[in-house]
Amino acid sequence: MDQQRILWRLIYVRKESLLLILMVMILHIQGNCKFNVII
Secondary structure (H helix, E strand, C coil), X not given: CHHHHHHHHXXXXXXXXXXXXXXXXXXXXXXXXXXXHXX
């Protein structure tokens, strides 16, 4: 039961990080020069 809970936690974190990465990618496409320095 504990292992399954940890697995779900990992999947949730992965989804969150994937969303964050997508947001960063979109920002990169919208304004390359502005966000290139920050990231």
